Amino acid sequence: MIRSLLLATSLFVGGAMSPLAAMAAQPANVGDAILAASAYHDSGDYQHDFDVVVAQARQWIDETAPKTRRPAIVLDIDETTLSNWDEIRANDFGYIAAGPCDALPKGPCGADAWEKSGRAPAFASTRALIEDAQAHHVAVFFVTGRHEDEREATERNLHLAGIRHWDGLYLRPMTSHGYAALYKTPTRERIERKGYTIIASLGDQPSDLSGGYAKKGFLLPNPFYRIP
Template sequence: MLRTAIAATAAAVLLTTAPGAVAQPPAPPTPIVPPPGQPHNLGDLKAEVIRYHDSGAYLTDLKAAAAPAIAWITERVPQVSRPAIVLDIDETSLSNWEVLRANDFALFTAGPCPDLPHGPCGLAAWLNLGDAPAIPPTLDIFTTARGLGAEVFFLTGRPENLRAATERNLHTVGYRGYTRLIMEPVGSEFVSAADFKAPQRERLTREGYTIVANIGDQPSDLAGGFAERAFLLPNPFYRIS
């Protein structure tokens, strides 16, 4: 039996080391689960988020979240008077992944952005570049809504002094023909994004629009009502209250 086991082992070694043999990938590391009540290691979480984005799983989940929104818009828009949809911008319509990655997920509101893909990169400087790419599933939502004759409103926490750069960015990546871009007044402060966004949706309904869908990446984008349905897109990168 011992001789047989040694021979089998030797054969296995030959098979895995012979010329032309396909090397087997190493087993993934076993995740370290912290004790109950102890948070996960921040470095591990960042690495997990990067893998999630770069593997394509993030885009797959974006498509899965957008699909029911497209189906609902397609069904509902022809049924109502003055149909409209509301879209958030950052991590909903436009992706800031390049600056998030460059800054290692830290937030630098001020300062220049001279050396992407290397950081640091100031957020205001990045947004003024107007180089953020479109999030493809959201562009599909936009195209569907406009093709059916719905009005599209962009509702964002970006301040008003970024209007020109934001409009240029939206137009460049394909969001053409939207109805209105609604931005926060410069210097305004809100406890929650919902405190700004919900009243803006209410205002649109008072103007006679039926908001059939409200799409965002943060729960605070959707809180407060004044839309028939709300659709949350995945965003594991940051949280806005």
């Protein structure tokens, strides 16, 4: 009871909310969040945590594939297969869709220009997972939120990043602009209707995995942006 009274007194001073309470009621400071996200990436902790999840997925795939008829995996593209860190850093974690991207490492860097340039590197652990899955006769499908007008650039980027074979690449129709899950979930359903069993789905956003049509989902770390 005494502790509760002390807390109440610290929150309200002279009938007004104290600075401590005001700070508690505010959202996280964006500048502090940027510094924390940058440190998480640059320290190597992000890559470590990313690789841990990929290793878990790889073990699951190796164990499950031999027991599954026509096994398949589904992967997202951005921050799952390809890294857009150069664009993210140049834009200070903001999203700039239009405009050129020709001054890296400085910004601004238009996201559309960046993606169509095909310069994003592959995550080494994801590329190794894909190669291992294919060696175990597992079909590989990409389901990305990128729109259909980026198909050629995305295919070229995957090739340049050392990923040369896949069984399907699904991009959003140009008319689709809603929540990611409203496109990705029925796309996984389409893959399963072709006779495949999706044993693993990998993505960096909860919306990449929601809605089912996969035996198991693996959520990769991404504190840099959110796609609902």
